[in-house]
Amino acid sequence: MKSFQQRERALATLAKETGYVRKPHGDRLRVALAFPNTYWVGMSNLGFQTVYRLFNDRDDVVCERVFLPPKQELAELVATRAPLLTLESQTPVGELDILAFSISFEWDYVNVLTMLKLAGIPSYATARGSHDPLIVIGGAVTFVNPEPLALFADVIAAGEGEVLVPPLADACRDATSRADLLQRLALERGFYIPSFYEPQYGADGALTGYAVAPGLPGPPPMPVRKAAVKTTDALDPPATSIFTPETEFGARFLVEVVRGCANLCRFCWAGYNYLPVRPFPTDRILQLAAAARPHASRVGLVSIALCDHPDIERILAGLLDMGYAISPASLRLDDLTEPIVRILRSSGERGITIAPETGSDRLRRVVNKTVTNDEILDRADLIFANGIENLKLYYMIGLPTETDEDLVAIRDLTLQMRERMMKHARTRGQVGRIVGSVNPLIPKPGTAYQWLPMEDPAVTERKTKRLRALMAGIDNVYFNIKSERHSYYQALLSLGDRRVAPAIEAAERNGQNWRAAVEESGVDADFFIFRDRSRDAVLPWDVIDGGMKASFFQAEYAKALREEWTLPPKRQQENARLLPVIQ
Numbered sequence: 134m135k136s137f138q139q140r141e142r143a144l145a146t147l148a149k150e151t152g153y154v155r156k157p158h159g160d161r162l163r164v165a166l167a168f169p170n171t172y173w174v175g176m177s178n179l180g181f182q183t184v185y186r187l188f189n190d191r192d193d194v195v196c197e198r199v200f201l202p203p204k205q206e207l208a209e210l211v212a213t214r215a216p217l218l219t220l221e222s223q224t225p226v227g228e229l230d231i232l233a234f235s236i237s238f239e240w241d242y243v244n245v246l247t248m249l250k251l252a253g254i255p256s257y258a259t260a261r262g263s264h265d266p267l268i269v270i271g272g273a274v275t276f277v278n279p280e281p282l283a284l285f286a287d288v289i290a291a292g293e294g295e296v297l298v299p300p301l302a303d304a305c306r307d308a309t310s311r312a313d314l315l316q317r318l319a320l321e322r323g324f325y326i327p328s329f330y331e332p333q334y335g336a337d338g339a340l341t342g343y344a345v346a347p348g349l350p351g352p353p354p355m356p357v358r359k360a361a362v363k364t365t366d367a368l369d370p371p372a373t374s375i376f377t378p379e380t381e382f383g384a385r386f387l388v389e390v391v392r393g394c395a396n397l398c399r400f401c402w403a404g405y406n407y408l409p410v411r412p413f414p415t416d417r418i419l420q421l422a423a424a425a426r427p428h429a430s431r432v433g434l435v436s437i438a439l440c441d442h443p444d445i446e447r448i449l450a451g452l453l454d455m456g457y458a459i460s461p462a463s464l465r466l467d468d469l470t471e472p473i474v475r476i477l478r479s480s481g482e483r484g485i486t487i488a489p490e491t492g493s494d495r496l497r498r499v500v501n502k503t504v505t506n507d508e509i510l511d512r513a514d515l516i517f518a519n520g521i522e523n524l525k526l527y528y529m530i531g532l533p534t535e536t537d538e539d540l541v542a543i544r545d546l547t548l549q550m551r552e553r554m555m556k557h558a559r560t561r562g563q564v565g566r567i568v569g570s571v572n573p574l575i576p577k578p579g580t581a582y583q584w585l586p587m588e589d590p591a592v593t594e595r596k597t598k599r600l601r602a603l604m605a606g607i608d609n610v611y612f613n614i615k616s617e618r619h620s621y622y623q624a625l626l627s628l629g630d631r632r633v634a635p636a637i638e639a640a641e642r643n644g645q646n647w648r649a650a651v652e653e654s655g656v657d658a659d660f661f662i663f664r665d666r667s668r669d670a671v672l673p674w675d676v677i678d679g680g681m682k683a684s685f686f687q688a689e690y691a692k693a694l695r696e697e698w699t700l701p702p703k704r705q706q707e708n709a710r711l712l713p714v715i716q
């Protein structure tokens with residue numbers, strides 16, 4: 134593919150957009166903001182759009198987007214060795230000052246390497262020079278475990294974009310050299326410079342700590358403290374600023390309503406890592422929605438716990454008055470009230486997604502999902518009674534203390550929900566469907582289960598078979614049960630350290646044949662996935678201090694084994710006192 138063809142495609146893409154920023158480069162700091170997946174996926178990512186706006190809000194910065202080209206285009210670029218270009222000015226990415234990746238999913242790690250390759254930039258930081266762009270890695274993965282990407286990054290920006298973009302841009306403006314820049318950033322909250330940290334391993338291969346690389350004028354802070362906004366009281370909510378019909382969610386206005394979730398489910402990295410709960414100002418949410426109305430007829434409400442916003446009913450009613458159809462990203466079961474369900478139905482919503490996680494009250498106490506089967510069934514009744522026909526359910530298997538009885542309980546709970554669906558369908562004369570999604574638990578970093586090994590694959594395999602048999606042949610109920618193999622490689626990327634990098638590199642080269650990649654690179658995946666870490670002093674992700682204390686997680690795990698809940702604090706001050714996350 135020739136560069137002029139890339140340019141034509143970029144111009145055609147821009148012609149369909151509203152709201153992109155085009156600035157002359159001049160002596161501005163030039164940032165390529167990369168999403169390691171296609172335009173179609175990336176433009177539906179609110180975090181990506183927000184960082185684009187934050188950079189471009191500064192007069193001294195010009196930020197342009199770059200995406201993984203779709204398959205055909207990618208093959209053409211590789212064949213012709215044409216350089217990867219930014220979208221706005223079609224400048225070769227390798228010519229800019231910063232290449233910043235916003236990464237949300239482990240599966241996109243290989244795409245980071247593909248994009249570096251297309252841009253003509255060496256994958257490993259040690260192979261790059263000061264003429265290469267500074268490679269910055271940020272996004273949701275930095276809240277979990279950025280260590281598998283550590284060798285590819287010059288800088289890992291850990292935390293929330295609102296408080297990371299200004300110091301990054303300032304340091305780039307003021308630094309006299311690349312070395313000076315890295316040293317300045319190492320002293321800023323939220324910036325982790327992997328090359329300054331030398332991992333130390335014990336005889337059994339377990340990580341024992343990090344040494345600061347010799348020759349530095351002063352040790353960087355250790356561990357690096359995640360950076361997050363203290364309060365969102367006066368902050369504009371992240372919201373779609375570029376509209377295009379060419380995305381996964383189409384012309385939808387996305388807006389973040391509240392950050393964080395007070396429920397503290399013991400397996401949930403997002404619940405623990407976005408604390409404390411911080412609602413965005415109601416009036417600004419509604420003002421931005423009103424301004425976006427000419428561009429979108431549907432609003433997507435982005436939050437992990439929408440109803441933790443104290444003003445949620447007013448927000449929903451306001452959006453409905455503007456004529457929006459409303460799509461909530463996720464609704465927590467215990468917050469589903471009649472007014473909320475009614476508003477969603479009035480806005481045209483035909484289905485709701487809820488996450489019972491498991492079928493038994495006992496196991497829900499183990500994972501700290503603080504609802505009971507009776508409450509779930511009441512909510513299902515409420516949903517179907519209000520004319521919503523379809524229900525999507527999220528379940529997990531491989532939870533601590535899980536038995537076969539818990540699998541049967543998933544079937545029984547789903548059947549009871551189906552009964553309610555059929556009862557209301559009979560009066561309406563139209564039957565909907567229940568779709569269940571079942572995933573094996575990956576004991577994620579930054580949770581109360583972070584020390585646990587993943588369940589033995591033979592056991593998971595047996596459980597998935599059993600569950601498939603239990604759920605087979607039930608009319609209007611469809612279950613998608615993920616295999617343990619799929620989760621195995623995801624777990625490697627979640628739980629690994631920087632020794633996993635060669636496997637990512639090999640997977641990038643071989644078209645993501647992970648089995649071959651792990652074999653070829655000699656990475657001992659089982660060591661990272663199935664090892665009981667409870668006796669290890671150091672975890673790979675400990676290099677970033679996410680704000681939660683290990684002693685708190687240990688106490689939560691002990692409570693899990695005692696089948697005890699930790700109830701969510703009712704008020705936010707209590708939440709902040711209990712969990713001093715952002716000092």
Ligand code: SF4
Pocket residue numbers: 394395396397398401403404405437438465
């Ligand atoms: S309710 Fe959902 S978002 Fe909140 S902690 Fe539990 S799983 Fe996470």
